[in-house]
Amino acid sequence: MSSPQHFHEETKLLMFAKPLVPKDDDFAPGKQLSKLVHDLVLAEKSLR
Amino acid sequence: MLADSSSYNSPSLWVNGTQLIPWLRSQGCELSIPEAFPRFIATALLALPGIRRIAWKGLLPRIRVRQLEHLAPQADTVIVHKSITAIDDPPILERRLRELNNRIIFNFDDATHECGIPYLDERLSLADAAWVGNPLLVDFARKHCPRVELIESAVDCDHYIPKSDYALGSPLQLCWSGTPSSYRYLDLLREPLRKLGRLMPYQITMMSRSRFSFSDPEIHDRWMPFSHAGEVALFQSSDIGLMPLTDGPYERAKENYKTKIYLASGLPVVASPVGMNNAFLLHGERGMLAATSDDWVGAIAAFAKDRRQRERCGVAGRAFAVTKYSIPVIGHQLLGLFNSVVQEQVSTQDRTSTRISEALS
Numbered sequence: 001m002s003s004p005q006h007f008h009e010e011t012k013l014l015m016f017a018k019p020l021v022p023k024d025d026d027f028a029p030g031k032q033l034s035k036l037v038h039d040l041v042l043a044e045k046s047l048r
Numbered sequence: 049m050l051a052d053s054s055s056y057n058s059p060s061l062w063v064n065g066t067q068l069i070p071w072l073r074s075q076g077c078e079l080s081i082p083e084a085f086p087r088f089i090a091t092a093l094l095a096l097p098g099i100r101r102i103a104w105k106g107l108l109p110r111i112r113v114r115q116l117e118h119l120a121p122q123a124d125t126v127i128v129h130k131s132i133t134a135i136d137d138p139p140i141l142e143r144r145l146r147e148l149n150n151r152i153i154f155n156f157d158d159a160t161h162e163c164g165i166p167y168l169d170e171r172l173s174l175a176d177a178a179w180v181g182n183p184l185l186v187d188f189a190r191k192h193c194p195r196v197e198l199i200e201s202a203v204d205c206d207h208y209i210p211k212s213d214y215a216l217g218s219p220l221q222l223c224w225s226g227t228p229s230s231y232r233y234l235d236l237l238r239e240p241l242r243k244l245g246r247l248m249p250y251q252i253t254m255m256s257r258s259r260f261s262f263s264d265p266e267i268h269d270r271w272m273p274f275s276h277a278g279e280v281a282l283f284q285s286s287d288i289g290l291m292p293l294t295d296g297p298y299e300r301a302k303e304n305y306k307t308k309i310y311l312a313s314g315l316p317v318v319a320s321p322v323g324m325n326n327a328f329l330l331h332g333e334r335g336m337l338a339a340t341s342d343d344w345v346g347a348i349a350a351f352a353k354d355r356r357q358r359e360r361c362g363v364a365g366r367a368f369a370v371t372k373y374s375i376p377v378i379g380h381q382l383l384g385l386f387n388s389v390v391q392e393q394v395s396t397q398d399r400t401s402t403r404i405s406e407a408l409s
Contacts, residue, residue: 011390013072013079014123016115017061018131019090019108 063201071379082115109133124390125151142174151389154178159301184301202378203312210314210366214359219249220352223286228258236292240344242266283313291319311365316358318347334365
């Protein structure tokens with residue numbers, strides 16, 4: 001069942017998807033600020 | 049950067065794309081899902097008042113064009129899940145993708161045409177093939193796309209581990225997990241839950257990305273923030289999963305993923321008899337269907353009183369999920385589709401090369 005012999009070797013698939021359009025209530029300033037700080041910390045950690 | 053199920057990617061992208069990446073890789077197939085923006089940049093952009101529309105309608109298409117022109121020529125096949133930009137945008141970038149001579153496979157999971165959102169038919173007509181997970185969507189798609197296959201959304205049955213303890217919670221534990229767009233269906237539970245409270249103690253837990261409450265003193269509810277791990281723990285500790293759904297053309301075309309993850313978790317299910325719920329549950333075999341308020345109360349009470357029935361339905365539901373829509377099962381169906389489109393492209397190129405060689409000789 002897991003044999004890939006029939007499949008084209010090293011096949012590259014690219015997928016585009018619509019980003020979820022955010023709702024207004026997802027962007028309350030306090031909520032966004034804390035999330036922004038959280039994401040920046042994660043980004044900074046990932047660069048180390 | 050690969051997409052995840054974060055703030056501005058839809059759960060359906062996770063279900064139909066992201067979660068399949070490791071399994072596809074194990075089969076020699078590399079699936080890349082470029083994000084429009086790194087998440088923290090998107091958050092920063094969107095935190096600024098008035099910038100949301102500029103970001104989504106102005107910046108996003110420009111970034112997508114660059115990604116298309118850079119990445120699409122290197123891919124064997126390009127999959128478009130719903131849309132390359134916002135779903136209500138005209139399919140301008142899909143036409144550009146067509147010009148880049150790539151094979152296009154289209155996938156969508158909601159009957160957006162039933163909600164007055166345009167362009168689904170045009171996007172389908174630009175694709176070489178499509179897959180969808182509901183027979184009603186197949187019927188619609190076949191009017192616009194030459195090749196459409198019915199392939200259900202996969203459930204990761206290794207993630208949704210089966211419930212092993214069917215002893216009743218104290219009090220009875222009911223659960224619901226979903227997106228805020230499904231809150232409108234929870235109103236179907238309002239009256240049954242009031243009635244149930246007069247028969248037996250219970251607690252219903254709703255898990256989602258934004259806070260929800262029935263705000264009703266007669267309903268014993270609580271809310272938990274969604275997380276992938278938290279959802280598994282919730283299902284393990286619950287006695288019955290609930291899946292209310294109104295009966296309309298949009299709902300009949302849904303894939304009812306919520307019912308599928310309940311079944312995969314071995315959770316007894318009570319659901320509205322709408323669309324695919326009927327086939328998933330086979331009333332009494334893998335769960336119970338409830339159309340009226342009294343049906344809901346009766347079905348929940350019947351499960352609450354009968355441990356053997358809870359366990360029998362839970363075990364049958366888990367077996368159904370593993371054999372019908374686990375990742376390897378659905379993955380092989382998708383590989384068949386991807387492979388045929390890629391092979392078709394290769395053979396078309398071969399025929400073209402042969403014709404050129406013949407013309408030159």
